[in-house]
Amino acid sequence: MTTSMKITIASGKGGTGKSMVAANLAWAISQSDRVTLVDCDVEEPNLHLFFPPDDPESTDVQVLIPAFDNSRCTLCGDCAGFCAFGALVVAKDRVLFFPEHCHSCGGCALVCPADAITEIQRPIGTVTTRDLSAHLSLVTGTLNEGEVLGVKVIQEAKRRAEKPGWMICDASPGTSCPVVETLHGSDFCLLITESTPFGLHDLELAYSVTSHLDVPVGVVINRSDGKDEEVRRFCNERGIPVLATIPFDRWIASVQGSGDLISRVDPTWKERFIALGGACRSSVGGT
Amino acid sequence: MKICIPSRGPDIQDLVDERFGRAPYFIIHDTESKMTEAHVNSAAGAMGGVGPKAAQFLLNQGVDSLVTERVGGNALEALKAGGIMVLLYEEKGSTVADAITAFLKGNLKEQ
Numbered sequence: 001m002t003t004s005m006k007i008t009i010a011s012g013k014g015g016t017g018k019s020m021v022a023a024n025l026a027w028a029i030s031q032s033d034r035v036t037l038v039d040c041d042v043e044e045p046n047l048h049l050f051f052p053p054d055d056p057e058s059t060d061v062q063v064l065i066p067a068f069d070n071s072r073c074t075l076c077g078d079c080a081g082f083c084a085f086g087a088l089v090v091a092k093d094r095v096l097f098f099p100e101h102c103h104s105c106g107g108c109a110l111v112c113p114a115d116a117i118t119e120i121q122r123p124i125g126t127v128t129t130r131d132l133s134a135h136l137s138l139v140t141g142t143l144n145e146g147e148v149l150g151v152k153v154i155q156e157a158k159r160r161a162e163k164p165g166w167m168i169c170d171a172s173p174g175t176s177c178p179v180v181e182t183l184h185g186s187d188f189c190l191l192i193t194e195s196t197p198f199g200l201h202d203l204e205l206a207y208s209v210t211s212h213l214d215v216p217v218g219v220v221i222n223r224s225d226g227k228d229e230e231v232r233r234f235c236n237e238r239g240i241p242v243l244a245t246i247p248f249d250r251w252i253a254s255v256q257g258s259g260d261l262i263s264r265v266d267p268t269w270k271e272r273f274i275a276l277g278g279a280c281r282s283s284v285g286g287t
Numbered sequence: 288m289k290i291c292i293p294s295r296g297p298d299i300q301d302l303v304d305e306r307f308g309r310a311p312y313f314i315i316h317d318t319e320s321k322m323t324e325a326h327v328n329s330a331a332g333a334m335g336g337v338g339p340k341a342a343q344f345l346l347n348q349g350v351d352s353l354v355t356e357r358v359g360g361n362a363l364e365a366l367k368a369g370g371i372m373v374l375l376y377e378e379k380g381s382t383v384a385d386a387i388t389a390f391l392k393g394n395l396k397e398q
Contacts, residue, residue: 080343086336089343089365096368098361101336148335 012202014173017222022170028273030136034165058126064119072116079108125153218243297325308337338362373398
């Protein structure tokens, strides 16, 4: 039977190694199981860098924005009064629209008493699907420069990635809306941290988000210098399992730097990442 | 003529706020009646779109000129479309009363 499990890789702090863990985990599991890796860091997606370059087709992610029929508009101001995001200003002779502020809620069209607003589509990003092997696909969401609605691109990337097997979502750093959207629907979250005060501080923040969303977690300590007492104490006190420790190591850095995966070049690391996947699965009661 | 000055507080002796959309108060002064009224900027703490919201507020209040240190691109576009003149006033540490006096002297530059 195929495993069906959704894991989000998050961290709070940037640069702890989310993408490194996500790519290695996905590649290792795909040696025996079907995996879809989803790059949800839509402002700076980078997982494709670990795989051979190609030129896949991408499709637009569209959002709805208002279009105004000036012959019907009475300049009553109801639309601008409704808009919570300052995307509309009703001047003396016309309505001004600031598309970058629009959250596509459609409220302006609903409240318009003159039926002067229709909704039209506007592209804000793309989703790309790459079939990397018979068992591994990569779905990448990319938010266009200057756009703010990353959540919509994440939603669409996850929708396209919906297939039997494992789904591994690489979240953006931080704890705001894009991370919450990435975590939505996940069975488990791997929090990647490092043995620094910043790593621990942001791990606490990220854990507060996963707790609030009721997503079970495990921790991976990356670039460990062996002095992980603070992180381990934090995890022990809250009953969070530390599922893997990756050392601060020149060889690992050089493999990463060359765009390769430690699980692809070293069978020991492949087994460790397979074991990490297994630990995630058993943490949520899977077999 | 009605002029608006973004302000830190509700009184004309309060300091001018250097921001437009995020100023806590808007003081509106009518140069004919000499009447001054203070309005709380309800959008000052909003996540975004504060410039257009503030511009809409000034349009609704029938303001003719805005006297401000700084104004963002979206707000400026909306103010211009609404026929509100934007005058730059860059004297640091001034009160709203100082800004009104400077406006009445008529030597502020248009943005």
